[in-house]
Amino acid sequence: MIMRPGQQLLLPASPLFIWSSLVVAMLFNMVQNMGLWGRAAWVPDLLAVVLVFWTVHQPLRIGIGASFIFGLLMDVQQGSLLGQHALAYTVLSFFAITVHRRLLWFSVPSQAAQVFPLFFAAHAVELAVRLIGGGVFPGFWILLAPVLEAALWPITSVVLLAPQRRAPNPDANRPL
Numbered sequence: 001m002i003m004r005p006g007q008q009l010l011l012p013a014s015p016l017f018i019w020s021s022l023v024v025a026m027l028f029n030m031v032q033n034m035g036l037w038g039r040a041a042w043v044p045d046l047l048a049v050v051l052v053f054w055t056v057h058q059p060l061r062i063g064i065g066a067s068f069i070f071g072l073l074m075d076v077q078q079g080s081l082l083g084q085h086a087l088a089y090t091v092l093s094f095f096a097i098t099v100h101r102r103l104l105w106f107s108v109p110s111q112a113a114q115v116f117p118l119f120f121a122a123h124a125v126e127l128a129v130r131l132i133g134g135g136v137f138p139g140f141w142i143l144l145a146p147v148l149e150a151a152l153w154p155i156t157s158v159v160l161l162a163p164q165r166r167a168p169n170p171d172a173n174r175p176l
Contacts, residue, residue: 044149056115071084074089112151119145
């Protein structure tokens with residue numbers, strides 16, 4: 001792949017780091033749901049942000065199947081309609097795989113603007129499944145969650161790419 005000028009060459013991502021970051025994000029979601037605000041509609045879904053990040057950066061390792069499994073785990077943990085999060089995460093991963101090559105050409109703030117429609121679509125699917133299953137409308141605060149998830153994208157990029165960054169040690173014999 002041709003890199004942009006000034007873009008840093010990254011080390012390969014460790015599978016252990018990828019999967020542990022997904023498990024930690026799922027645990028943060030679980031703690032968040034048991035926190036002060038409970039399962040408020042405006043709370044960002046950290047697992048969705050990490051799933052999209054790894055689906056964009058490592059689509060051969062994390063894909064639709066992993067998203068479906070994590071969605072089922074979130075459905076069981078929240079006691080929601082079985083398949084509600086699984087379908088939303090699956091749609092989210094499908095769209096992330098669709099745009100992953102184009103998305104990596106943008107800067108991180110531009111990427112945040114590009115992934116906002118993905119998060120919005122995932123919340124729309126989740127809301128539709130909830131309403132079809134006989135649930136109640138959570139209110140218009142649900143529109144804040146995709147905005148917060150897109151705002152978390154730059155922080156997620158810095159944190160999850162940190163182990164892959166090479167130490168900047170310029171050498172006359174090694175141009176990379």
